[in-house]
Amino acid sequence: MGHSPIVTITTDFGLEDHFVGTMKGVILNINPAAQCVDICHRVSSYDVLDGALTLAMSYRFFPPGSIHLVVVDPGVGSSRRPIAARSRQYRFVAPDNGVLSFIFDREEDIEVRHVTAAQYFLQPLSNTFHGRDIFAPVAAWVSKGIGMDQLGSLITDYVRITPPRPKRIEEGLLAGTVLKVDKFGNLITNLSPVDLPELSSGSASPFHIAIHGHKVTRLYSSYSMGQPSELFAIWGSSGYLEVCRNLGSAADALQASQGSEVNVAIG
C-alpha cells in the first residue's frame, strides 16, 4: 500500500507510568515507519480474559495487515512462551497465556509460533518488562517485514482459555455472569444470541433477568428508549447482552460488577 504498517497496542500497563510510551519508543527505534495505535491500556491488571475480550471487540475494525500487540502478562519472567500468530488478515504478538483465545476461535487458518529468535529481543533482557524487551521489538520487526517463520517454530499446544459459559439450569432458565463493566456502567454479560435465541429474534419472548436482587424485564434496541432510572437489557455493540440504564450506570444502580450472577428466565 505504501502506507505505514499499523501496530495496535493493548495492555494492562495503565497510563500512570512510562511503560506504554517506552514500548512505542522501542517500536519506532526498530521501525520508524510503524504507526502505533492504542486499543486500550486499562485492561484489568493481570486479567488475561479481560485482555482477550478487549482485543476481540476491536481487532477486526483495523485494516488488514495490522499487527496486534497484546501485553497482559501475569507470567512475565516465568517459562510462559512468547508467541506470534498469523491469520488471513492480521498478525498478533502476545504471551502464550490465552490472551489470543478469541482470535483462535474466530480466525481461520491461524498459524501460531513460539517466538525463540532472541536476536529480535532487546539486550540486556529484563525479567520484568517483556513488553519492552520482547513483545514490542518482535512486533516492530514483524511490521518491518521479517517472515513469521524467522521468529520460531510452529506450535499447536498454545494456551486457550474459555470465558465462563452460561449454564442452562432448567428449561427456560439460564445462569450467566457479568464479563465486564464498561465506562458507562453497562454490564456486559456472557450471554450471546446463540444462548438466547428467544431474545434475539424480531419479536422477543417475555423474560426476566434477575441480577443482584433486581428484575429486568425490558429488552430495548437503544439506550435512549429507557426511561430515567429504568433498568433494561440491550444487545450491545460487544455482541453480548448488556444490562443498562439510559444516561446512568447500571453497575452503580445494581452494585454489580465483573463476576456478578445474571439469571435469565424465559416465558
Next chain:
Amino acid sequence: MGHSPIVTITTDFGLEDHFVGTMKGVILNINPAAQCVDICHRVSSYDVLDGALTLAMSYRFFPPGSIHLVVVDPGVGSSRRPIAARSRQYRFVAPDNGVLSFIFDREEDIEVRHVTAAQYFLQPLSNTFHGRDIFAPVAAWVSKGIGMDQLGSLITDYVRITPPRPKRIEEGLLAGTVLKVDKFGNLITNLSPVDLPELSSGSASPFHIAIHGHKVTRLYSSYSMGQPSELFAIWGSSGYLEVCRNLGSAADALQASQGSEVNVAIG
C-alpha cells in the same frame, strides 16, 4: 500539502475500554493516510456542554484542514441527527445535540449538513455505538476527500445550546457559575472579559468573589504569584476567569465543583 489529513477525536468514552481504539481502527481502515489525534476522551459522561467546551478550547490550535470528530452522544440510537459542518478552516463531524455550539458562535460562514448518506456508515449499523458505525467512518471519508455535499442536505435548524450565562443581580454584582474543574483543581467560571470589563483592564478595580462561603479578593496574572494556600482569581488560558491556588487545588480547598455559584462584587 502532501501531509496526512488530521482527524482529532473528542469523546466521553474514557480510556477504560476499546471504544476509542476501535474508532481509530475504523478511520484507518477507510483512510490509511489519516492521522488520528486525541483531544480528550474524559469529557464528563453524556455532558454535551462539557464536550462543547473541550472542543472550543482546543480546535483552533490545529492546522487548517483538520477534521474535528466529536462523540458525546447521549441520544445515540434515538432520532437525533448526525451532522457534518464546515467552517473556513475546519470540518466537524458530530451528533446534532449542541456539542458544536461554540463552533457555530465563533466560526464565520459555517455550513451544516444532516448526514444521511448511509453508504458511508458501517454495516451492520448498531444502535449503541455510532462513534464506531457512523461518526468515525464519516470523518474518515471526509479526510479522504469526499465533498461535504455528498453527505446530506444543508440544514439550519441544528441544535444550539448556550452555556449558563452570568446574571447581573444589581449594579456591580454579577452571579456566575463554575463551568468546569480542570485536572489541577482550577475552577473555570463562565465569566469572560466582556462580563467583567472592570477586571480585564490593566489596573483592575477592587472586587471580591464569593464562592462556597469564601472570599477571593486578588486577581493575579500567573499561578506563581499566589502564596501557599492563598486563593486567587486569574484570567485563564481558557479565556474565562478561573479561581485558583498556586500548587494546589482550589476545588478541594473550596469543596467546589461544576455548577458551584460564583458571585462577583465590584467596587
Next chain:
Amino acid sequence: MGHSPIVTITTDFGLEDHFVGTMKGVILNINPAAQCVDICHRVSSYDVLDGALTLAMSYRFFPPGSIHLVVVDPGVGSSRRPIAARSRQYRFVAPDNGVLSFIFDREEDIEVRHVTAAQYFLQPLSNTFHGRDIFAPVAAWVSKGIGMDQLGSLITDYVRITPPRPKRIEEGLLAGTVLKVDKFGNLITNLSPVDLPELSSGSASPFHIAIHGHKVTRLYSSYSMGQPSELFAIWGSSGYLEVCRNLGSAADALQASQGSEVNVAIG
C-alpha cells in the same frame, strides 16, 4: 532518514482536559510532519522529580534524533527560564526547574540553552499555559530543523535537582526511600546496584528490608517467583530495587507510598 521527526511528550497535565491535545495541535500546526508520541501525562502534579524519573526511564528507548518535550512546570508564569538541551542523540525542551536532571547526569557533551527567541512562541503568550504557548511550539520548530543556536544563549547555571540519596546509617545498614509507586503497586526505591553491591552480585548476601513494620527477606529475579501474598525485592526494569508482590500490590499490602522509608540491613 526521511522519516517523521518524533516529538515525545511528558507532562503532569493528565488526560481529563484538552491540554495535551491542544499541545499536539500546536506542534502539528507548525510542523505537520512531526510525529507526537506520549510518554506519560500522569506525572504527579507539580512533581519535578517524578517528571525527571519518568523521562529518565524512557527517553533512551526512542530513536536517535527524537525530541523530548517535558512540561512539569510548577513555576509557569514566574521568572523560571525555558530551556532547550542537546545531547549526542537527543534534544530536549523543558522548563529550567530540574526536570532534565537525569539527562544532565547521564548524557555526555550536553549543551543547554536559555530559550529567549520569542518569535518561536505563540502570540498572545499566556502566563498560565506555557506548554501550549512556549514549549510545544519550540519543540515543533526544533523538529522542523531550526538550529539550537537560534533559540538562545548557552547557559551552564541550569537547575539540577538530586533525588533523595540513600544514607549509610552504619556498617551494613542503609536508609532509602520509595521514589515512586507504579501502576501495579510495585514500590520503586532509590536504591541502585551501586548502593547495594551485596545484593547485585550473582549470589546475594543475606539481607532484610524493613518497610512500614514489615520485613522483606527475599530477592527474586522475576515477579513470578513470588508465592501468593509474599513480599519480595527485585531489581526492576527501572534499574532500582523494587519491593513487590506477585499478581498483587505491595503498596496496598504495606500501605506504603512515595516517600516511605526503606531500611536495608545486610548480613
